[in-house]
Each structure stands twice: as structure tokens, then as C-alpha cells.
Amino acid sequence: MKLKDDRKVELIYQAALKLxxxxxxxxxxxxxxxxxxxxxxxxxxxxxxGKDELINALFACSRANSVQVxxxxxxxxxxxxxxxxxxxxxxxxxxxxxxxxxVFVEQCFHSPYITAETREKARELAAPFFELIxxxxxxxxxxxxxxxxxxxxxxxxxxxxxxxxxYSNETLSKRKIDLTFNLCWDAxxx
Amino acid sequence: MKLKDDRKVELIYQAALKLxxxxxxxxxxxxxxxxxxxxxxxxxxxxxxGKDELINALFACSRANSVQVxxxxxxxxxxxxxxxxxxxxxxxxxxxxxxxxxVFVEQCFHSPYITAETREKARELAAPFFELIxxxxxxxxxxxxxxxxxxxxxxxxxxxxxxxxxYSNETLSKRKIDLTFNLCWDAxxx
DNA sequence: AAGGTAAGCGAATAATTATTCATTTAAGCG
DNA sequence: CGCTTAAATGAATAATTATTCGCTTACCTT
Numbered sequence: 001m002k003l004k005d006d007r008k009v010e011l012i013y014q015a016a017l018k019l020x021x022x023x024x025x026x027x028x029x030x031x032x033x034x035x036x037x038x039x040x041x042x043x044x045x046x047x048x049x050g051k052d053e054l055i056n057a058l059f060a061c062s063r064a065n066s067v068q069v070x071x072x073x074x075x076x077x078x079x080x081x082x083x084x085x086x087x088x089x090x091x092x093x094x095x096x097x098x099x100x101x102x103v104f105v106e107q108c109f110h111s112p113y114i115t116a117e118t119r120e121k122a123r124e125l126a127a128p129f130f131e132l133i134x135x136x137x138x139x140x141x142x143x144x145x146x147x148x149x150x151x152x153x154x155x156x157x158x159x160x161x162x163x164x165x166x167y168s169n170e171t172l173s174k175r176k177i178d179l180t181f182n183l184c185w186d187a188x189x190x
Numbered sequence: 191m192k193l194k195d196d197r198k199v200e201l202i203y204q205a206a207l208k209l210x211x212x213x214x215x216x217x218x219x220x221x222x223x224x225x226x227x228x229x230x231x232x233x234x235x236x237x238x239x240g241k242d243e244l245i246n247a248l249f250a251c252s253r254a255n256s257v258q259v260x261x262x263x264x265x266x267x268x269x270x271x272x273x274x275x276x277x278x279x280x281x282x283x284x285x286x287x288x289x290x291x292x293v294f295v296e297q298c299f300h301s302p303y304i305t306a307e308t309r310e311k312a313r314e315l316a317a318p319f320f321e322l323i324x325x326x327x328x329x330x331x332x333x334x335x336x337x338x339x340x341x342x343x344x345x346x347x348x349x350x351x352x353x354x355x356x357y358s359n360e361t362l363s364k365r366k367i368d369l370t371f372n373l374c375w376d377a378x379x380x
Numbered sequence: 381a382a383g384g385t386a387a388g389c390g391a392a393t394a395a396t397t398a399t400t401c402a403t404t405t406a407a408g409c410g
Numbered sequence: 411c412g413c414t415t416a417a418a419t420g421a422a423t424a425a426t427t428a429t430t431c432g433c434t435t436a437c438c439t440t
Binding site for chain 1: 210211212213214215216217293296297298300301302303333335336338339340342343344345346347348349350351353354358366369370372373374376377378379
Binding site: 191192193219220221231232234235240241 | 426427428429430431435436437438439
């Protein structure tokens with residue numbers, strides 16, 4: 001008996017991400033995905049029941065990935081600012097390196113594909129970010145404003161920075177990164 | 191002879207915007223648009239040569255609208271900060287009131303519909319915003335950083351705020367708006 | 381008021397795209 | 411090694427969707 005190949009799922013994901021970043025969710029077909037992945041169209045249906053499931057699975061996977069790396073190297077016993085900086089940098093680095101996921105997730109948000117359930121699971125993943133900001137507020141280092149508002153502000157700015165960087169296709173210099181972190185910090189700080 | 195009806199174009203635009211905000215660019219068909227607009231599918235082709243042209247036209251129109259209102263009430267002879275505040279508020283108000291345009295423009299950016307030409311015209315429209323930030327820099331009120339970086343940061347944060355507000359469907363209180371303006375200002379200020 | 385012209389219509393058609401399926405291929409197992 | 415079973419294939423089919431077209435309706439002109 002022949003077994004399913006986990007690397008093939010990854011191949012399909014990469015193909016879909018690449019195509020969505022290039023042509024948007026509105027521009028991809030199952031045929032495009034299979035061609036890009038170098039497999040037959042029918043094979044997509046071995047791994048997913050259909051286009052909807054493929055996209056929901058990829059969405060869930062993309063969200064999970066980006067959260068997973070965010071707290072790498074973060075140590076709650078460190079002072080807040082450097083800890084926050086670590087997380088902020090992790091997110092920025094991840095988004096720059098996985099630009100296609102950024103675009104894909106954005107496009108999915110207003111699409112007929114993502115189910116309420118998938119959406120809800122994505123929301124739950126954001127909990128650690130809330131806790132991080134709340135810690136800063138407890139230590140009087142961060143403004144005493146609605147936590148969700150602060151997070152939204154930071155994430156929006158970060159996301160746009162990543163997109164802008166990509167369009168202008170220049171690499172973000174260390175200097176510019178530090179500068180942008182300062183913008184964020186100045187915005188947040190009490 | 192019967193003449194084309196400008197109000198009908200507006201009707202079509204509104205229908206398309208509403209549907210894209212609800213189901214994304216990937217989720218709309220010409221049939222959906224005509225049904226939502228209350229006209230026959232064939233009539234769409236009286237006003238537009240096809241789906242591509244319709245979407246390009248709506249994109250151009252959406253971008254132009256949002257820029258047009260931004261400088262309403264701005265007076266360059268006023269001090270910088272209140273002037274900047276006026277523009278910032280105009281943008282926020284417009285985006286909140288025209289949420290559907292925000293989503294539509296975002297979805298269009300990575301789509302097969304928007305042509306390079308349409309994209310370029312949209313970019314040119316942003317010139318006044320650059321000038322505004324540059325003025326603040328000349329007056330030493332705004333950080334001496336890459337103007338484009340500062341703009342990106344602000345616009346990204348604003349956009350995300352609008353989206354988040356919409357999802358949580360609460361109206362943004364005066365207090366929250368002032369708070370967010372302060373985040374922006376603290377980020378920008380030298 | 382009548383004629384001409386283009387808007388408006390929506391069913392029919394064309395084009396595209398998702399999905400299925402009969403067949404082939406290849407991995408695991410005895 | 412052969413046998414079994416599921417993956418893999420891609421052409422065929424089904425479903426969806428863009429676009430066309432013959433016809434009707436309403437507006438403008440004279």
C-alpha cells in the first residue's frame with residue numbers, strides 16, 4: 001500500500017501561497033495550484049475534499065505558524081522592553097520571510113472560503129499577545145488604553161510596513177527596522 | 191434616444207462594494223452584482239465592457255474618493271499639529287463610513303483584475319500625504335525618518351483600527367479616537 | 381405625437397473551472 | 411518477488427459564471 005506524503009501537502013500549500021500572493025484569492029484555480037505544485041489536479045482531492053477545505057486548512061496553518069515563532073527567545077523574567085522587542089522582531093522577521101502568508105491571510109479574511117469556526121480558532125491564537133501588552137500595562141510602561149486597541153495599532157503598522165517593503169522591493173535595513181521599532185515603542189509607552 | 195444613467199453606475203458600484211465586503215473579491219459574480227443592484231445582468235455590459243473594467247473603474251473611483259476628502263478643512267497657514275489632526279480625522283471618518291471601500295481596495299491590491307496602469311494612478315494620488323509629513327519634518331515636529339516609512343506606519347495603523355472597529359461592531363468613541371490619535375502623534379513626533 | 385436610438389432585459393451560449401472517475405503507478409507487506 | 415492497496419494521473423463531466431444577443435421599453439429629438 002502506498003501512503004500519503006506529508007511533503008506533498010507542504011508542496012500544495014507553497015503553490016497556493018505563491019499564486020495568491022501573485023494574483024489574489026480571486027485569481028487562483030485548482031488547476032493553477034496543481035500545475036504550480038507539479039502534481040495532477042486529481043491528486044489535490046486525495047489530500048483535501050475540495051477547494052474550501054484546502055483554503056481553510058492553509059489559513060489555519062498560516063496563522064498557527066506565525067504565532068508559533070513570535071515568542072521564540074522571549075523570557076518573561078527579563079525586563080519588559082527587551083522582551084517586547086524580541087517578540088516584535090520575531091513577528092517582523094517572520095512576516096518579511098513569509099510575505100505570501102501575510103497576503104493570503106489578509107485576502108482570506110473577507111472571503112467566502114473561511115468558515116466561522118476557522119475564524120474563531122484564529123482569534124484564540126492571539127491570546128498570548130494580549131497577555132504581553134497587559135504585562136507592560138501592569139508595569140506602567142505601556143499606556144493604560146484598551147489593550148485590543150494598542151495591539152491593533154501595532155499589528156496594523158507592522159503589517160503595512162511588511163507590505164510596503166515588499167512592493168518597493170528593497171531589503172529593510174537594520175537602521176530602518178530600529179527606527180520603526182522606535183515608532184511603535186513611542187506610540188505605546190506611557 | 192435614451193441616455194446612460196449616471197445614478198446606475200453608482201448603484202452598480204454600491205452593489206459591488208457591499209458584496210466584496212461581505213464575501214471578498216473571490217466571492218462575487220456578475221450575476222450577484224446585478225441582482226444586488228436590482229438590474230439585469232446584461233445591463234452591466236452597457237456600462238462596462240466586462241468584469242475587469244468594472245473592477246478597475248471602481249478601484250480608481252474608491253481611491254480618488256478617499257483622497258479627495260482627506261484635506262477638507264486643512265489650512266496650510268495653520269500650525270502643523272492641528273492641521274495634521276484634521277487630515278488624520280478626515281481619513282479615519284471616511285474609512286469608518288466607507289468601510290466597504292477599505293476592504294475592496296485591500297482585496298484588489300493582490301488580484302488579477304487591477305492593471306499596472308490603474309495601480310500607478312493610485313500611487314500618484316498619495317503625493318499630498320507625503321507633502322504633509324514633509325512639512326512636519328521641516329518644522330522639526332516630526333522624526334527625521336524616511337517619509338514613506340512614517341506614512342506607511344500611520345496608514346497601516348489607521349486601516350487596521352478601522353477594520354478592527356468594524357469586526358467588533360462597536361462605534362469608536364470620541365475617547366478612543368483621541369487615544370489613537372495620540373498613539374500616532376507620539377509615534378511620529380520628533 | 382411619431383420615429384429613431386440606445387438603454388434595459390434575461391434567457392441562451394460560451395468559457396472557465398471544480399470535481400469525478402476509470403486507469404495506471406508505486407509503495408508496503410508477506 | 412508477486413500481491414494488495416491506496417496514491418497518482420489527467421481526460422471527461424458537472425457546475426458555475428462571464429458574456430452575448432434578439433427583443434422590448436423608454437427617452438429624446440423634431
